Amino acid sequence: MKIIVCKDSNEVAKKAYEVMKDVVVNKPNAVLGLATGSSPIGLYNEMIADYKAGNVSYKDVSSFNLDEYVGIPKDHPESYETFMHKQLFDHIDINPANTHLPYGDTQADCDAYEKAMSDVSVDIQVLGIGRNGHIGFNEPGTSFDSLTHIVDLQEKTIEDNARFFDGNMDLVPKKAITMGIATIMKAKKILLVATGEGKADAVAAMKNGPITEDMPASILQKHDDCVVFVDEAAASKL
Numbered sequence: 481m482k483i484i485v486c487k488d489s490n491e492v493a494k495k496a497y498e499v500m501k502d503v504v505v506n507k508p509n510a511v512l513g514l515a516t517g518s519s520p521i522g523l524y525n526e527m528i529a530d531y532k533a534g535n536v537s538y539k540d541v542s543s544f545n546l547d548e549y550v551g552i553p554k555d556h557p558e559s560y561e562t563f564m565h566k567q568l569f570d571h572i573d574i575n576p577a578n579t580h581l582p583y584g585d586t587q588a589d590c591d592a593y594e595k596a597m598s599d600v601s602v603d604i605q606v607l608g609i610g611r612n613g614h615i616g617f618n619e620p621g622t623s624f625d626s627l628t629h630i631v632d633l634q635e636k637t638i639e640d641n642a643r644f645f646d647g648n649m650d651l652v653p654k655k656a657i658t659m660g661i662a663t664i665m666k667a668k669k670i671l672l673v674a675t676g677e678g679k680a681d682a683v684a685a686m687k688n689g690p691i692t693e694d695m696p697a698s699i700l701q702k703h704d705d706c707v708v709f710v711d712e713a714a715a716s717k718l
């Protein structure tokens with residue numbers, strides 16, 4: 481695992497984009513693994529700006545997202561599908577037919593997503609990290625062998641996400657579908673971004689702690705090509 485400490489979130493976004501650009505320029509039909517949440521927004525903005533400047537095209541790229549809520553329609557304002565369109569897909573020339581997010585609540589839905597991904601193989605997987613070290617919706621305790629699966633969201637996560645649902649915990653979906661940890665580890669390259677003091681403990685444990693299912697991101701120590709961009713605040717406990 482290579483950790484690069486940047487002075488601020490702006491530099492994190494720019495440096496992370498250099499890695500993404502290298503993949504897409506060298507392989508115009510690259511398969512991107514994508515994440516939602518606040519962490520990758522700066523990276524997505526860099527992708528959009530450079531696309532608009534005419535320097536890169538996504539017309540032959542395809543994408544697979546980490547996760548999605550269960551129980552809300554794809555066009556719900558807070559679905560991850562909606563997030564991806566707003567934050568990235570609607571602003572670049574990616575073919576919407578080539579963008580994929582997991583969806584559904586059955587084992588068959590999970591198997592189909594896993595199969596679609598293994599048929600192509602992800603060239604670069606973008607990740608954020610939760611304060612408790614989760615990656616995707618894989619909370620502490622998730623098996624390192626897990627593939628795409630359905631999770632019950634933890635009380636804390638429901639509380640955290642209530643801000644997007646009129647502050648009403650009852651409106652927050654209680655389940656999600658997520659790539660598993662083994663699914664994530666299959667990507668050829670991992671690009672993790674983390675900013676802010678709130679991530680400092682998780683970043684330190686991911687990098688220097690024991691590799692344990694209690695800290696899902698610690699498995700990334702075993703990945704052959706994992707690059708992490710953090711700002712000084714997120715790096716403060718390294």
Ligand code: F6R
Nearest residue numbers: 515516517518519608609615616
């Ligand atoms: C997003 C995802 C999550 C987030 C993590 C950090 O698709 O799967 O693991 O990456 O919760 O979220 P932010 O970036 O909002 O701090």
